[in-house]
Amino acid sequence: MEAMVTSLLLIVLLANLAFGPKPAAARGGDRSLLTSTLSGSNLKRVWHTKASVGQSLFGNVTSNRKKDLELGYHYMSNSELERAMKKFGSKCGKISKLYSIGKSVRGIPLWVLEISDKPGQEEPEPAFKATLIVENVHLHLLPSMNPDGYALSQRGNANKIDLNRDFPDQFFSQNNDENLRQPETKAIMNWTKDKRFTASASLHGGALVANYPWDGTSDGREKYSKCPDDETFRYMAAIYSHHHYNMSKSNEFSGGITNGAQWYPLYGGMQDWNYIHGGCFDLTLEISDTKWPPAKEIPLLWEHNRMSMLQLVASLVKSGLHGKVISSYLGQPLPATIQIGGINHTVKAGHLFGDFHRMLSPGRNYEVTASLSGYSSRSTHILLQNEKASYVDFILDPADQKVISKSGWGIFFQRKYLRSSVDGEILFHPSELTILLFLIIVVSVFLYVILRWRVRSKIPRQRQRW
The missing domain is CATH 3.40.630.10 (Zn peptidases)
Structure with missing residues (x-):
């Protein structure tokens, strides 16, 4: 090769x-x-x-x-x-x-x-x-x-x-x-x-x-x-x-x-x-x-x-800084702007994958911010070492607290939650787990009611004699 x-x-x-x-x-x-x-x-x-x-x-x-x-x-x-x-x-x-x-x-x-x-x-x-x-x-x-x-x-x-x-x-x-x-x-x-x-x-x-x-x-x-x-x-x-x-x-x-x-x-x-x-x-x-x-x-x-x-x-x-930017809603890639604190020059993440690649000199700390109109910005700090690239993924939330999604099952509301991934570590907002547990309980109750109704409908009724 x-x-x-x-x-x-x-x-x-x-x-x-x-x-x-x-x-x-x-x-x-x-x-x-x-x-x-x-x-x-x-x-x-x-x-x-x-x-x-x-x-x-x-x-x-x-x-x-x-x-x-x-x-x-x-x-x-x-x-x-x-x-x-x-x-x-x-x-x-x-x-x-x-x-x-x-x-x-x-x-x-x-x-x-x-x-x-x-x-x-x-x-x-x-x-x-x-x-x-x-x-x-x-x-x-x-x-x-x-x-x-x-x-x-x-x-x-x-x-x-x-x-x-x-x-x-x-x-x-x-x-x-x-x-x-x-x-x-x-x-x-x-x-x-x-x-x-x-x-x-x-x-x-x-x-x-x-x-x-x-x-x-x-x-x-x-x-x-x-x-x-x-x-x-x-x-x-x-x-x-x-x-x-x-x-x-x-x-x-x-x-x-x-x-x-x-x-x-x-x-x-x-x-x-x-x-x-x-x-x-x-x-x-x-x-x-x-x-x-x-x-x-x-x-x-x-x-x-x-x-x-x-x-x-x-x-x-x-070397340099690499990563992706995606939306917390449905996980779609975002063409966000990547800004380095103290440097008046930005790079753009790609539309197809949301990927970005930013050249930086090693041996110092940097503040990195991902931003996009309609989404809440996210920032983190990295230490860029010699002969070692750094990887930072951002998950941005829509600026609105509620996102309406129309699907075949009706209209659902998704509460805002924050996630960020820095060098592979993912941090979850507590409200995300709360929402997930609530949805599991609601779906379980619904399925239980449906199952009970179907079982009862199959039991033959006894004739009454006069």
């Missing part, structure tokens, strides 16, 4: 290096590409010599390709990648499913390969991305967000738009015009909202560092821009960096991680949008100092990043 997962991730690594921009496509080439200035309350982006920068960015592509071909190495083309993914799906159909989330400007499918013990089925498991991974997560692999740009040897898509500047941005309102959104960006946004990813990561070249939100600042300046889950993002970035061959030994980035805006601010990126609108903890992983490394170096890059990838994915199962 380990060899199978390894070969899959190798294909993805090959594809990512070859295709340039992918789910959170590279942060953005040269820093000189973008200058942020303030004009009133709005940020303005000034692009400098876009054509010349594009030429310098990909200027060595042709020479590198010629050298690689002479040595027998080459990057996959779009068609080769598609065939490789279909071949994998055919050989490993029991744990994989190939599907497309849309098409590029030139009509190339945006292929995704899902890895799970039940591919294509929704389960109460975290979606991210070894048997631990296959059996406990739904791993979705998107090799390229920009197949057109790769085919044309340019950073932008076929419309020459940088897709990692095309997402809506909290600091840059000019990016919020839906009519200007590129088809690849729309496909990613719809896909993210549909799948409810717990976490995501994108790979690209140009540096050696794990980058986390925020990518931008309110004033356009280069400075640390802390998001509500800054501590958790630092924890996740450190997992990748410390399991990498040499990322954590960086002289430029302390510990091999960086806040995006402190490195250099950008606007319209996928990383911040994923966190704000998708509830998805997204990292941007720069895995090579060379923007377009020679193909012969890919096996070495894979070895340097393999353990980091596996550990990052496994952290979704081995």
Whole structure:
């Protein structure tokens, strides 16, 4: 199983290096590409010599390709990648499913390969991305967000738009015009909202560092821009960096991680949008100092990043907060909001199972609250330990004291009662037992009366003689 997962991730690594921009496509080439200035309350982006920068960015592509071909190495083309993914799906159909989330400007499918013990089925498991991974997560692999740009040897898509500047941005309102959104960006946004990813990561070249939100600042300046889950993002970035061959030994980035805006601010990126609108903890992983490394170096890059990838994915199962939210009335799943005390960011439980998966940094106590309109909120405290996930189930009661249920047996009234489950321990409200005993007594008396009536009706009456 380990060899199978390894070969899959190798294909993805090959594809990512070859295709340039992918789910959170590279942060953005040269820093000189973008200058942020303030004009009133709005940020303005000034692009400098876009054509010349594009030429310098990909200027060595042709020479590198010629050298690689002479040595027998080459990057996959779009068609080769598609065939490789279909071949994998055919050989490993029991744990994989190939599907497309849309098409590029030139009509190339945006292929995704899902890895799970039940591919294509929704389960109460975290979606991210070894048997631990296959059996406990739904791993979705998107090799390229920009197949057109790769085919044309340019950073932008076929419309020459940088897709990692095309997402809506909290600091840059000019990016919020839906009519200007590129088809690849729309496909990613719809896909993210549909799948409810717990976490995501994108790979690209140009540096050696794990980058986390925020990518931008309110004033356009280069400075640390802390998001509500800054501590958790630092924890996740450190997992990748410390399991990498040499990322954590960086002289430029302390510990091999960086806040995006402190490195250099950008606007319209996928990383911040994923966190704000998708509830998805997204990292941007720069895995090579060379923007377009020679193909012969890919096996070495894979070895340097393999353990980091596996550990990052496994952290979704081995850490964080997981659980379900259901109603005390009939036990139906509830799409409740999960709020962590002191952190101004929430995640949603799923509609189908009521499951939630919340990344948190370990080693501290958290107050967790589940809430939903029309229901009474419930809160509890947990201690999240290192290398150990915590599980909390909530059972919420309707805000009304009485719930009317129409059934074939008439109309019944159910008194309000409270239940909560923390790490498998279920606590019952005393009134629940009282109601249960009362119902048993009522039903028993009713059955006794019916039985007596039937017995008496079968006894023949004695005739009277006159």
